[in-house]
Amino acid sequence: MNGRLVNYEDLRTMNDMKLCQLGWVYDMNFAASLERLKQRGHIEELLGLLPPSPEIAKVSEKTRSYMAAKLSHIPQPKELSEV
Numbered sequence: 001m002n003g004r005l006v007n008y009e010d011l012r013t014m015n016d017m018k019l020c021q022l023g024w025v026y027d028m029n030f031a032a033s034l035e036r037l038k039q040r041g042h043i044e045e046l047l048g049l050l051p052p053s054p055e056i057a058k059v060s061e062k063t064r065s066y067m068a069a070k071l072s073h074i075p076q077p078k079e080l081s082e083v
Contacts (some may be wrong), residue, residue, distance in 0.1 A: 018046050022063055033071055043067065
């Protein structure tokens with residue numbers, strides 16, 4: 001979350017891996033990919049598996065804010081009922 005690459009050899013716990021996976025959000029090149037992650041709830045699921053702490057709260061807010069900013073400029077898909 002600090003802009004550096006993760007050294008996988010430094011991952012020691014399952015929570016380290018979950019945090020690493022959250023960091024993959026920043027490597028998404030297509031808004032459609034981020035939208036799919038959001039729709040399927042994968043980010044919220046990962047965040048829900050982490051223990052509550054001030055540090056995790058910061059990671060959560062940063063990840064959600066990043067995704068919201070990236071998705072704010074793309075048109076939302078219409079529901080089939082709206083077509």
